[in-house]
Amino acid sequence: MSGIFELAIHNLVSPIILSFALGLAAALARSDLNFPDAAAKAISLYLLFAIGFKGGVGVASHGIDTTLALTMLSGAALSALLPFLAFALLRYLTNLDTLNAAAVAGHYGSISIVTFVAATSVLESQGLSSEGYMVAVAAIMEAPAILSALWLLSRSDSGATTMDKDLWREILLNGSIVLLVGAFLIGWITGEDGLAEISSFIVSPFKGVLCLFLLDMGIVAGRGIRNSRGSLNGGLFAFGFLMPVISAFIALPVAGLIGLSMGGAVLFMVLAASASYIAVPAAMRVAVPEADPGIYLTLSLGVTFPFNLTIGIPLYVAMAGLYFG
Amino acid sequence: MSGIFELAIHNLVSPIILSFALGLAAALARSDLNFPDAAAKAISLYLLFAIGFKGGVGVASHGIDTTLALTMLSGAALSALLPFLAFALLRYLTNLDTLNAAAVAGHYGSISIVTFVAATSVLESQGLSSEGYMVAVAAIMEAPAILSALWLLSRSDSGATTMDKDLWREILLNGSIVLLVGAFLIGWITGEDGLAEISSFIVSPFKGVLCLFLLDMGIVAGRGIRNSRGSLNGGLFAFGFLMPVISAFIALPVAGLIGLSMGGAVLFMVLAASASYIAVPAAMRVAVPEADPGIYLTLSLGVTFPFNLTIGIPLYVAMAGLYFG
Amino acid sequence: MSGIFELAIHNLVSPIILSFALGLAAALARSDLNFPDAAAKAISLYLLFAIGFKGGVGVASHGIDTTLALTMLSGAALSALLPFLAFALLRYLTNLDTLNAAAVAGHYGSISIVTFVAATSVLESQGLSSEGYMVAVAAIMEAPAILSALWLLSRSDSGATTMDKDLWREILLNGSIVLLVGAFLIGWITGEDGLAEISSFIVSPFKGVLCLFLLDMGIVAGRGIRNSRGSLNGGLFAFGFLMPVISAFIALPVAGLIGLSMGGAVLFMVLAASASYIAVPAAMRVAVPEADPGIYLTLSLGVTFPFNLTIGIPLYVAMAGLYFG
Amino acid sequence: MSLQRTAAKRVEITIEAPMQKRLTNALNEAGITGYTLLPVLGGNGRSGDWSREGQISRASGMVQVICIIREERVDELLDAAYAIVERHIGVICVTDCEVLRAERF
Amino acid sequence: MSLQRTAAKRVEITIEAPMQKRLTNALNEAGITGYTLLPVLGGNGRSGDWSREGQISRASGMVQVICIIREERVDELLDAAYAIVERHIGVICVTDCEVLRAERF
Amino acid sequence: MSLQRTAAKRVEITIEAPMQKRLTNALNEAGITGYTLLPVLGGNGRSGDWSREGQISRASGMVQVICIIREERVDELLDAAYAIVERHIGVICVTDCEVLRAERF
Numbered sequence A, B, C: 001m002s003g004i005f006e007l008a009i010h011n012l013v014s015p016i017i018l019s020f021a022l023g024l025a026a027a028l029a030r031s032d033l034n035f036p037d038a039a040a041k042a043i044s045l046y047l048l049f050a051i052g053f054k055g056g057v058g059v060a061s062h063g064i065d066t067t068l069a070l071t072m073l074s075g076a077a078l079s080a081l082l083p084f085l086a087f088a089l090l091r092y093l094t095n096l097d098t099l100n101a102a103a104v105a106g107h108y109g110s111i112s113i114v115t116f117v118a119a120t121s122v123l124e125s126q127g128l129s130s131e132g133y134m135v136a137v138a139a140i141m142e143a144p145a146i147l148s149a150l151w152l153l154s155r156s157d158s159g160a161t162t163m164d165k166d167l168w169r170e171i172l173l174n175g176s177i178v179l180l181v182g183a184f185l186i187g188w189i190t191g192e193d194g195l196a197e198i199s200s201f202i203v204s205p206f207k208g209v210l211c212l213f214l215l216d217m218g219i220v221a222g223r224g225i226r227n228s229r230g231s232l233n234g235g236l237f238a239f240g241f242l243m244p245v246i247s248a249f250i251a252l253p254v255a256g257l258i259g260l261s262m263g264g265a266v267l268f269m270v271l272a273a274s275a276s277y278i279a280v281p282a283a284m285r286v287a288v289p290e291a292d293p294g295i296y297l298t299l300s301l302g303v304t305f306p307f308n309l310t311i312g313i314p315l316y317v318a319m320a321g322l323y324f325g
Numbered sequence D, E, F: 001m002s003l004q005r006t007a008a009k010r011v012e013i014t015i016e017a018p019m020q021k022r023l024t025n026a027l028n029e030a031g032i033t034g035y036t037l038l039p040v041l042g043g044n045g046r047s048g049d050w051s052r053e054g055q056i057s058r059a060s061g062m063v064q065v066i067c068i069i070r071e072e073r074v075d076e077l078l079d080a081a082y083a084i085v086e087r088h089i090g091v092i093c094v095t096d097c098e099v100l101r102a103e104r105f
C-alpha cells in the first residue's frame, strides 16, 4: 500500500501538477494571471495533435492486436452506460433536479483528454507501456455519453430538446475529435519515419507544454470554483470524488477481461474516471440551456479533474498493480 | 519516370502533406476544427523568421556566388512577366472579365512562401542542397507581379485605381517581406554561431510546426472551396493546374542558364509555379475591390497551392532531375 | 578597456539584439509587421515560466546561501529608493511637472524582466554563473518603487489617488509576479529532476523564443517612439541614458558588500538599471491617469530598454569585471 | 450636397457562442442575409459573470450579431431570432438608425 | 403577432482596460448587474492614437462596456460610471433602444 | 442632480481591414479625430459570408470604426467616409445618441 502514497507524492511534486496548483492558487487569490484564449486553444491543438500522432505511431509499430475492437466496443459501452449510473448516484446523493442531474451524468460518461495525457506522462515515468490505440478509444468514448444524457432528458417532462442534425454534426465532428483521430491516422500511416521527422516538436517539448496548459487549466478551474461558490454542496462534492473511483473500479476488470496490458488498463480506467469539460458542456448548452453550467462545469473541471490529476491517477495505477500483479 | 511517382507517393505520405489533407477534409466535412487567427499568424511569423534566418546562414557559410545578382534579376523579371502570360491564358481558357483576369494574373506572378518552405523540406529529405539566398529571391519576387497586375488593370476601361503612396508602402513593407528579409540579414550577419544559439528553436521543431501550419492552411483552403462553390468552373480549374506547370517549365532553363544548383533550380521553379495568397490579395482588395476574392483566393489557395504541394513539387524535382541529370 | 567594446560589439551582433533592431526598424519604417497580442502575451508567459523555473532549480542545486536574505532586502530597498533619486534627477534635467516626474520615477525603481533575461543570456555566453535566486530578487523589486512613486504623488498638490485595496492586489498579485515566483517555487521543489523533464521546452528553445519576443518589443518600442515624437526632449533623453548607469553604479558596491558572485552582481546592476514597462505603467494609469503614458512608456521602453540591451549590459559586465577583477 | 440617408433598424443580439450558427441559419432561412458578428470579451447577467479568458470550453462565451435591416422586416427578424434565443441567456436590443446605400438592406 | 418591445437605453462606455474592473464593480454596487464587454482594437482621441497590436503592457488598451437598462435607471448608471471615468480618458454614449423580455432589465 | 447629456450622433462603419488605415486617414484629414476600432469576427452580406478564423490573409477580415460626433459634423464625416467606402463592401449606420462631456466632440 505504501507504493500508492509514494507514487501519489511523487506525482504531486511533478512540474505538471505543481503548475496546475499554481494556476489554481493564482485564480483563487484573484491574481490577474491568465492565458489569452487563443494561446490556450493553440496549446490544446498541439496536445491533441501530439497525443494522436504518437498513438498512431504506436499502432504502426506494434500492430493492431486482437483486443483493439473489443476495447473500442467496451469503451463505447462504458461511455453510454456510466451516465445511467451517474444519474442514479446523483439522485441518491444530491437534490439535483432531473435536468441538471442528466446534464451532469453526461459529463461523467464522456472523457477528459488532458487527464488522459497526464496519465500517459505518469505511466511513462513509471516505465509502463500501453497500447497506442488507447487514443482512438478516447476519441470513441467522447460522444456516446451525450446520447445517454439526451435520452435521460427526453424522459423527463421538462420538454428537453430532441437532437437536431446540427447537434449531431457538432458532437461527432467537433474539432477535438477530428484532430485527435486525424493525427492518429497520420501517425499510423507515417509510422516511426514520420515520428522521426517531427519528434523534436511533438515529443521533446511535450511535457513542458503540458505544464503551461495545466497552469491555464488551474486558472480556469480556480475561477470556476470562485464563481460558483454556493452552487456546489456536500452531496455534489461527494459525487465528484466518488463517481470517478467507481467508474475506474468498473473499468478495471473490463480491461482485464479484454486483455489490455497494465498500462492500457490504467488508461482505460482513467478514461472511464475522467469527466468531459469540452465536448459535453457545449452539447448541453445547446440541448438543455436550462441546466446550470455552474454545476456541471465546476463539478467536472473544478472537482473531478483535480481529483484525478492528483489522487486518482496514482490510485488507478495502484489498483491496476494489485489486479495485474 | 517511375522516380516521379515514387517521389510523389513518398511526398504524399509525409506528415506535412497529410496534415494539410486532414485540415482540408475537416473543413469540407464542416467540422468546427480551427486555429485561432492569432495562433495561425504567430506560426507564420515563426516560419518566416526561421526560413529567412537559415537562408542568411546559408549565404554566410557558402558565400555569395556570382549567380546571386542574376537570380535576383531573373526572379524579379519572372514575377513581372508571368502575369502577362497568366492573363493571356485566362482570357483563352476562361470567360473572366479583364478585371478579374488581371487580379488573378497578379497572384501567379507572385509567390507562396509556404510552398517554398514545403519544397525545402522535400529537398532536404532528398539530400539536395540549395543556395541560401533563394530566400531573398523569394522576397524579391513578391511585389513585381502586383505592378504588372495594376498595369493590366489600368489598361482596362473599368476605372481601376492608380497606385497611391499607401499602397506602395503596404506592398514593399508588408510584414512578411520585412520579416523574411530581416531574418535573412540577421542570419547572414550572425552566421553559423548565431544559428547554433537558436537552432533548437528554428531548426529542430521546424517540420512539426510546419505540420500544424499546413493543417490550418488545409482548413482555410477547404472553407474557401466550400464557400466558393459555383464561382470556379472547369476553365479556371484547368488554369489553376496548368499555370504552375508552365511557369515551372519556363523557370527551369532560366535557372540552368544562371547556373543554379539542381536544388536551387527546383526552388526557383517552385517560386515561379506558386501563387500568392497573402500579399497580392491584400493589394487587390485595395486596388480592385470589384474583383472577386472568391475567384482569386480560391484559385491560388484552393487549387494551385494543394496542386503544388502534392503533385507539383515532386514533378519539378523530376523535371530538374532530367535537365540536370 | 577594449574588452568592453569587444563585448559590446559581440553583444550587438547577437541574434537577440538584431531581432530587436529589426522590429525597431520595421516599426520606424511603418511596416505593418506585428505580433498578435495573444502571441506576444503567450511568449511573455513562456519566458516568465522558464526564467522562474530555472532560477528555482538553481537554488535547489546550489542551496540558499547566506546572502539570499541580504540581496532580497537590498533589492527591495533599492527599488524603493531609486525613485527618489530619479525624481530629483528629473527635476534637475527636465521641466516635467511633479505628476509626470513621479510617474516616471516609479518606473526606474522597478525592473524589466526582459532586460534581466537578456542579461542572463549574455552572462551565459560569457561563461559567468549567477545565483539562481536573482529571479526572486527581480520579483521583489517590482512593487516597492510603485509605493515610492505614490508617496511622491501624494505630496504634490494635484489630488493624486490614494492607494485603494484593488490597486494593492493588482500590484502584488499581478500576473507576471505570480507566474515568476510560482515557477521559481516549482523549480525549487522539483529541482534538477523537474528540469530534466521539461528542459527541452524551457531551456533549449529559450534563446530563439527570446529573439521573437525582442522582435516584438522592437516593434512596440518603435511605434512608441514614432507616436510620441514631440513628447520627449533632450533632457528626458539624457535622463533615459543617465539614470540606468547611475543606478547600476550604485548597485555594484551594494552587490559587492552583500557578497554576490560577479554574475549575480551584474544581474543586480541590471535590475537596478532597468525600468518597468508592464507593472508600473498599469498602476500609474489607475493611480495618476493625468500623467502621460507617452512620456513614461516611451522613456522606459523606447530609450532605456534599448540602451540597456545594447550598451548597458556590456557596460555593467565591464564595470563588474573591474570591481571584482 | 449631403448623402441620402434612410431610416432603418439596428438589431443587436448577444447570444451564446454555441448558438450562433443556429441563429444565423435561422436568419438566413428568414431571408435575412446581412449581419456582422462581434466578439464578446465577457459579461454579467442573471446567470452570473464570465470572461473569455478562463474559458476552457466552447460551451461558454458569447458573440454579438448585429443586423441592420429595413423597418418593415424587423418583426420577421425578431420572430426568427426569438425562436432560437428563447430558452437561452442573452439579450436582444433594437435601435433606430439611418443607413447610406439603402438599396442594400 | 409581433413580439412585445419595451423602450430602454443602451449605454456604451469606452474605457481603459485597467479601469474595467473598477467600473463593473461600481456598476454592481449601484445594483446594475447586466452588461457586456467588447474588446477594442484601437482608437484615436485627444490623447493620441493607439492600437492593441503593439501594446506590451496592460497599461494601455481599452474595452467597451455595453449596458442595456431601463430608462429610469440611466442616471444612476451614469453617476456610478462617471465617478470612475471622470479622471480617465474614454467616452460614454447613451442611445434609445427597445428590448424584448423587458422583465430582465 | 443628473449629469448633463448632449445630443450627438454615433456613426458605425463596418469596413474591410485593408481599408481601415485609409478610412481613418481620411477622417483625420476631415478633422475628425475621435473614433474607436472594434474587431469583427465574421459576417454575411451580398458578397457572401466570411469568418475571422479561416483567414490566411490580410486581404479579408473587417473592422468596425465607431465615431461619436456632433450632429452638425455628421455630413462631413459621411462624405469623407463614403469616398473611401464607395467601391468597397461594408455598411455605414448612423444612430442618435447622447454624450457626457460634450466639449470633447
Ligand SMILES: Nc1ncnc2c1ncn2[C@@H]1O[C@H](COP(=O)(O)O)[C@@H](O)[C@H]1O
Binding pocket: D014, D042, D043, D044, D045, D046, D047, D048, D049, D050, D062, D088, D089, D090, D091, E033, E034, E035, E036, E037, E066, E067, E068, E069, E105
Ligand atoms: N442589461 C444588459 N446589458 C447588456 N448586456 C447584458 C445585459 N444583461 C445580460 N447581458 C449579456 O447577456 C449575458 C447573459 O445574460 P443573462 O441571460 O442575464 O445571464 C451576460 O453575460 C451579458 O453578456
Ligand SMILES: Nc1ncnc2c1ncn2[C@@H]1O[C@H](COP(=O)(O)O)[C@@H](O)[C@H]1O
Binding pocket: E014, E042, E043, E044, E045, E046, E047, E048, E049, E050, E062, E088, E089, E090, E091, F033, F034, F035, F036, F037, F066, F067, F068, F069, F105
Ligand atoms: N468621438 C469619439 N468617438 C468614438 N470613440 C472615441 C471618441 N473620442 C475618443 N474615443 C475613444 O476614447 C479613447 C480615448 O479618447 P480621448 O479621451 O479623447 O483620448 C480613444 O482612443 C477612442 O478609442
Ligand SMILES: Nc1ncnc2c1ncn2[C@@H]1O[C@H](COP(=O)(O)O)[C@@H](O)[C@H]1O
Binding pocket: D033, D034, D035, D036, D037, D066, D067, D068, D069, D104, D105, F014, F042, F043, F044, F045, F046, F047, F048, F049, F050, F062, F088, F089, F090, F091
Ligand atoms: N444588413 C447588414 N447588417 C449588418 N452588417 C452587414 C449588413 N450587410 C452587410 N454587413 C456587413 O458588411 C459585410 C459586407 O457586406 P456586403 O457588402 O453586403 O457583402 C458583411 O460581411 C457584414 O459584415
Ligand code: NA
Binding pocket: A082, A107, A108, A109, A110, A111, A112, A247, A271, A272, A273, A274, A275, A276
Ligand atoms: Na468518463
Ligand code: NA
Binding pocket: B082, B107, B108, B109, B110, B111, B112, B247, B271, B272, B273, B274, B275, B276
Ligand atoms: Na509564381
Ligand code: NA
Binding pocket: C082, C107, C108, C109, C110, C111, C112, C247, C271, C272, C273, C274, C275, C276
Ligand atoms: Na530599476
